[in-house]
Amino acid sequence: MKSPATIGSSGGGAFGEAALRCEGVTKAFQGVHAVNGAGFDVPRGQVTALIGPNGAGKTTLVNILSGFMTCDRGREFIGATEVTNWPSHRIARMGLMRTFQLSRELGGLTVLENLLVAAKDQAGEVLWNIFLRPGMVRRQERDNIERALDLLETYGLYRLRDARASELSGGQKKLLEISRAVMAQPNILLLDEPMAGVNPALIDRIGGYILDLKRDGVTVLMVEHNLNVVERICDHVIVLAEGRTLAEGRLSGLRENEQVVKAYLGEVIDAGTVR
Ligand SMILES: Nc1ncnc2c1ncn2[C@@H]1O[C@H](COP(=O)(O)OP(=O)(O)OP(=O)(O)O)[C@@H](O)[C@H]1O
Numbered sequence: 001m002k003s004p005a006t007i008g009s010s011g012g013g014a015f016g017e018a019a020l021r022c023e024g025v026t027k028a029f030q031g032v033h034a035v036n037g038a039g040f041d042v043p044r045g046q047v048t049a050l051i052g053p054n055g056a057g058k059t060t061l062v063n064i065l066s067g068f069m070t071c072d073r074g075r076e077f078i079g080a081t082e083v084t085n086w087p088s089h090r091i092a093r094m095g096l097m098r099t100f101q102l103s104r105e106l107g108g109l110t111v112l113e114n115l116l117v118a119a120k121d122q123a124g125e126v127l128w129n130i131f132l133r134p135g136m137v138r139r140q141e142r143d144n145i146e147r148a149l150d151l152l153e154t155y156g157l158y159r160l161r162d163a164r165a166s167e168l169s170g171g172q173k174k175l176l177e178i179s180r181a182v183m184a185q186p187n188i189l190l191l192d193e194p195m196a197g198v199n200p201a202l203i204d205r206i207g208g209y210i211l212d213l214k215r216d217g218v219t220v221l222m223v224e225h226n227l228n229v230v231e232r233i234c235d236h237v238i239v240l241a242e243g244r245t246l247a248e249g250r251l252s253g254l255r256e257n258e259q260v261v262k263a264y265l266g267e268v269i270d271a272g273t274v275r
């Protein structure tokens, strides 16, 4: 077996060790391939964009990498650990969290409660602790509330902390989705179109939050159609077409790649976005 450190073109290269790596990932629905042999490295501590035409398999790949879906073939590594087809709660324990293309807030709960249920390793979840270590459980709950309120302040949702999540606007739901994922203190964050359908001012704000996460050492892989955003905040770009990795590199270089322009960039290069 090949060691993960030697798999992939950028392993151990300019970006150092990959935080996340996949190879030969394949998934078919009723015999039709949604992902067909995709493989790439996600460089540690960088912001990487996953771009490609509608239906290229980006969301399916995010679902597989985050353990929300299994793949038919292929392998996934978080650092040096193989995590192929691990369920999402085990992947989360490895420090990988994701957001959804269509926000999945818990509508009946308040904004604050949405963050609290996302908190990592809660002592109170273990019945034993509630009886034997009530002080510890209370202390952790207090810490979690404090952390959640801090995050809501950071993401501009503090005044909405007691509102039902279902009452939020589309943009506010996107912010809640990101802050919930951050509440779990991820090392790796997969964002599926975090800026889709939000206004230009909020696009800038979300871009700033993503750069702040990078500064804090979080590795980000984001599906994004807006090439202006990709150009501004992403260090590395992976192009997916028909379920395969078509090319990787900096956006400026990919603009010169004839195959990439033909498969995807051609339709968006002038508009800046396909949506
Ligand atoms: N659960 C499913 N059952 C059947 N087909 C599916 C399922 N999920 C995705 N597909 C199909 O797999 C292909 C890839 O879909 P996917 O949602 O991954 O693309 P995408 O790159 O995220 O597209 P978009 O940019 O529109 O979000 C599409 O043809 C889609 O119809």
Ligand SMILES: [Mg+2]
Pocket: 058, 059, 060, 101
């Ligand atoms: Mg998608």
